[in-house]
Amino acid sequence: MQTQVIVMGAKGRMGSTISKLAMEDSQLDLVGVVEREDNLDGLDSLSCKVDSDLSRILDSFPGAVVIDFTVPEASMETVEKCSSAGAAAVIGTTGFTAEQSQKLESLAASTRLFWAPNMSVGINVLIQILPELLKSLGEKYDLEIMEIHHKFKKDAPSGTAVKLAQILAETKGLDMDRHGVYARHGIIGERQKDEVGVQTLRGGDVVGEHTFYFLGPGERVEVTHRAHSRETFAQGALRAARWLVEQKPGKLYSMADIFA
Numbered sequence: 001m002q003t004q005v006i007v008m009g010a011k012g013r014m015g016s017t018i019s020k021l022a023m024e025d026s027q028l029d030l031v032g033v034v035e036r037e038d039n040l041d042g043l044d045s046l047s048c049k050v051d052s053d054l055s056r057i058l059d060s061f062p063g064a065v066v067i068d069f070t071v072p073e074a075s076m077e078t079v080e081k082c083s084s085a086g087a088a089a090v091i092g093t094t095g096f097t098a099e100q101s102q103k104l105e106s107l108a109a110s111t112r113l114f115w116a117p118n119m120s121v122g123i124n125v126l127i128q129i130l131p132e133l134l135k136s137l138g139e140k141y142d143l144e145i146m147e148i149h150h151k152f153k154k155d156a157p158s159g160t161a162v163k164l165a166q167i168l169a170e171t172k173g174l175d176m177d178r179h180g181v182y183a184r185h186g187i188i189g190e191r192q193k194d195e196v197g198v199q200t201l202r203g204g205d206v207v208g209e210h211t212f213y214f215l216g217p218g219e220r221v222e223v224t225h226r227a228h229s230r231e232t233f234a235q236g237a238l239r240a241a242r243w244l245v246e247q248k249p250g251k252l253y254s255m256a257d258i259f260a
């Protein structure tokens, strides 16, 4: 039985990649794509329903999984529509406010919802193992994170850096709301022991690069993840869609649930 998928933002960098791979996946049926009213041309090659209104497509395919890698305000609208229609949603969008994230958590009680800021295997394996590395290194090792992305990226720091910074900060007994340092400039004085620095670089066509620095006495450990193609994220999103369709509402699922 094929899993029906609907892709939001089908002309976007991620939406177009996900649509392409969905068409090539024998376990999936790309039944619809959504783009803005004034941007619907050139999508006929996808051989599926093309519309500017998700609800109209969901009327035809109520059992579909909606995949949304767009912008926060659009993704929130997607989730609301899926919740009303009883459809499942895989969200890859980053840059949500705290309120929007809370809304996703609350809607997940009654809607099959999946959100991950990075759907590559590599980053999600690092989410599992970096806390243990940091614990093993001990409290003398300062934590800093740097991320590099293409010049078109609208949010900063990346959702990946935000998520891993919080996880690793908590491993050190810290909290990014209090201990996060996102810019350093001028006479800043000595680095405090309880700082966690997150630095952002933007330029070129970098798909996504994250380096985690563990800086200790006389040595440092650096762990870098480099995404070479958006297909790594798209394959993760399609894997999540195949998995989510079999789940029940109850929590905001993430890649850790698939890896479990």
Ligand SMILES: NC(=O)C1=CN([C@@H]2O[C@H](COP(=O)(O)OP(=O)(O)OC[C@H]3O[C@@H](n4cnc5c(N)ncnc54)[C@H](OP(=O)(O)O)[C@@H]3O)[C@@H](O)[C@H]2O)C=CC1
Binding pocket: 008, 009, 010, 011, 012, 013, 014, 015, 035, 036, 039, 069, 070, 071, 073, 074, 091, 092, 093, 094, 095, 116, 117, 118, 119, 120, 159, 233
């Ligand atoms: N979780 C993960 O693994 C990954 C997450 N991402 C995240 O996915 C998101 C999208 O990234 P990317 O594909 O590079 O971005 P793009 O800008 O290439 O695509 C965004 C899409 O959203 C659409 N869009 C923008 N604004 C609106 C709106 N107000 N209403 C409806 N649709 C809208 C755009 O449509 P239009 O073309 O008409 O403007 C476009 O199709 C980002 O948040 C990024 O961080 C990216 C890669 C991996």
Ligand SMILES: O=C(O)C1=N[C@H](C(=O)O)C[C@H](O)C1
Binding pocket: 094, 117, 118, 119, 149, 153, 154, 157, 158, 159, 160, 161, 207, 208, 209
């Ligand atoms: O905007 C992107 O491109 C990416 N965004 C995600 C993030 O913000 O972490 C994931 C990936 O790094 C690519």
